[in-house]
Amino acid sequence: MNLKLSKKFISFIIRVLVSFAFFALSFNRAGEWYFNKNPLLKIENLAESLISLALGFVVFSFSPYIAKGVSNWFENLFFKVLRRVVSDFLKVQSDRIKDAKIKKETSRKLAMDEDIKKREGSPVILDTSSIIDGRILEVIKLGFLDSLIIISESVIQELRHIADSKDPVRRQRGRRGLDILSEIKKIKGKNFKAVNADSNEEVDKGLVKLAKKYKGRLATSDFNLNKAAKISGVKVMNINDLVNCLKTVVLPGEKLTVKLIQPGKEAHQGVGYLDDGTMVVVENGSVFVGGEVVEVTVKRVIQTSAGKMLFCA
Structure with missing residues (x-):
């Protein structure tokens, strides 16, 4: 209770001092500006006193509201500036983090590419x-x-x-x-x-x-x-x-065994295949198509884009 009273008393004293300061200032300035040479009702210091008392009363009566308004204005200004500073700071940090992530990802990709190039020869x-x-x-x-x-x-x-x-x-x-x-x-x-x-x-x-x-x-x-x-x-x-x-190397003159499974394009030809898929064309082999495995002699070897072809007799 004593603490509350002392605060109110201090506030009252401050208001009085501020009001008195405004009273003195307005009394002095009013006289200097006009009323020293033109006294109101020809009574010396009457105008100065009335103006000073009115201004002092206004200041004394409204000083709490004025102080609160000024305080709120400064407080809003402070927080506004603080928010702006914090926002700018966070934006700068965010941009730095993004740049760091991009650089890290770029470095990782470059390192991965280099790793690919080095692994066990050319990929x-x-x-x-x-x-x-x-x-x-x-x-x-x-x-x-x-x-x-x-x-x-x-x-x-x-x-x-x-x-x-x-x-x-x-x-x-x-x-x-x-x-x-x-x-x-x-x-x-x-x-x-x-x-x-x-x-x-x-x-x-x-x-x-x-x-x-x-x-x-x-x-x-x-x-x-x-x-x-x-x-x-x-x-x-x-x-x-x-x-x-990877197919078997066959030279003219070598003997092979093959099963003929179909007729060739030319008359009397028979066609068969080795185990590796090489086509064998046998002259006069049409009579053996669909029969048992026959032994033939390689006459010519032709290499095509599709593979080797052996012409036998």
Whole structure:
């Protein structure tokens, strides 16, 4: 209670002192400005006294409200400035964090790209045809392809599109391709990587650019992509060429055993296949078609883009 009274008393004293200060100031200024030379009702200091008393009364009566208004104004100004400073500070920090994240992500991608380039020689980029073909899977299973395998997202999307085709044969090929890709990913583990591709770019062009970026080889059995990649200076790993290289080497004069299963294009020819898929054309072999295995002698060996052809007698 004493504390409250002392506060009220102090407030009262301050109001009186402020009012007296305004009284003295207005009394002095009123006289200087006008009433020293022109006294009201010709009574000296009458006007000054009345003006000073009125101003002092106003200040004494309204000083709490004036003080509160001034206090609120300063308080609002302070918090407004404080909010602006804090907001600007947080914005600067937020921008710094964003820049740091972008730099970190860029560095991570560059490091990943370098890591890809260093892993076990040049990587191999697979196209859709090499996956659907399926023979690349057997090469990987046998351990003849230890390089990093890279697959573009555009190729995955193309396989999915084929797998959703209304054509049953095409649909089956697409699903088989997805199964083969899943098996390759399982076998290669960390040496398998799927990378993003430009959705607005043609798939073949994107694969050539990808091979250039990672200084890798492009695995394909597609004739047009093979040619385009070679023209662009990209190394191509044609699965057909690989398979042909692995086929049995046969020289003219050697003897073979083969089962003839169909007539040839020319009269009296019989056609059969070796275990590795090499076509054997036997002159005068039509009489043995559908019969037992026969022994023949190699006369000529012809190498085509589709593989070897042996002409025998």
